[in-house]
């Protein structure tokens with residue numbers, strides 16, 4: 001079953017691995033049952049959460065100095081919280097974060113010292129999403145939940161469509177729930193523009209040193225643009241063909257009700273993991 005077609009009602013329903021059967025590129029690297037015994041900086045938890053500005057996770061490598069391209073199938077969860085049985089993002093790694101809550105998606109984007117989450121300095125990174133050539137996802141078996149969808153902070157619903165671009169010191173993490181009014185989670189979380197990065201897939205204006213949560217209008221669907229009144233859809237060329245000049249520039253959707261925060265208020269719990277050893281042994 002394709003990863004994006006697996007549905008779980010709650011984290012408690014997850015099996016040890018959601019992709020237990022090896023595919024050509026191998027077996028699921030980590031596991032999906034995560035708890036206090038897996039809450040450490042060697043955790044191989046592959047279940048993550050996208051809740052709010054102060055409570056989200058990223059996918060990043062197991063071992064220091066890795067590139068996303070080399071490890072895309074194996075990323076593990078790194079979170080701001082210490083309650084999901086994952087690694088924690090070290091204090092100071094997040095250098096500016098903006099949450100945009102739009103009708104059909106939630107987008108958390110910003111700046112990160114990526115070496116603190118095991119990504120090689122200067123690595124341009126790439127896209128992680130629940131698809132991939134064999135449909136087992138990148139990371140394979142990566143599952144995402146959110147408590148921002150039900151109106152109750154204690155109810156975690158799975159979000160089958162999501163994507164994360166991380167690299168070059170930036171990240172953008174988007175979840176596209178089925179419950180959006182446009183009923184177009186695959187469109188808003190389109191996964192076929194992986195060479196174009198954050199601005200074309202998830203336009204936003206995060207600012208270094210600023211931490212804020214805003215309401216937002218929907219973006220235009222990724223790759224969809226209008227020329228002379230005609231609506232066109234951009235298709236990314238084959239891997240061997242240079243991208244060249246793009247025929248459009250995305251528009252950052254209007255945002256409102258922005259609330260600023262101090263990073264120390266948002267991520268106070270992270271101080272405790274500074275300097276913790278990263279990466280599993282071997």
Ligand SMILES: *[C@@H]1O[C@H](CO)[C@@H](O)[C@H](O)[C@H]1NC(C)=O
Pocket residue numbers: 016031032033034035036037038
């Ligand atoms: C905690 O998670 C580990 C790793 O997935 C699993 O082996 C173990 O059974 C879990 N413990 C409980 C009590 O669920």
Ligand SMILES: *[C@@H]1O[C@H](CO)[C@@H](O)[C@H](O)[C@H]1NC(C)=O
Pocket residue numbers: 065120
């Ligand atoms: C990271 O890996 C690169 C390429 O393998 C190497 O040149 C560099 O010295 C490494 N950096 C660190 C900090 O280990």
Ligand SMILES: *[C@@H]1O[C@H](CO)[C@@H](O)[C@H](O)[C@H]1NC(C)=O
Pocket residue numbers: 052054055153
């Ligand atoms: C839900 O979580 C958000 C963000 O963490 C918080 O601002 C809000 O007060 C919480 N709501 C309730 C009802 O606890």
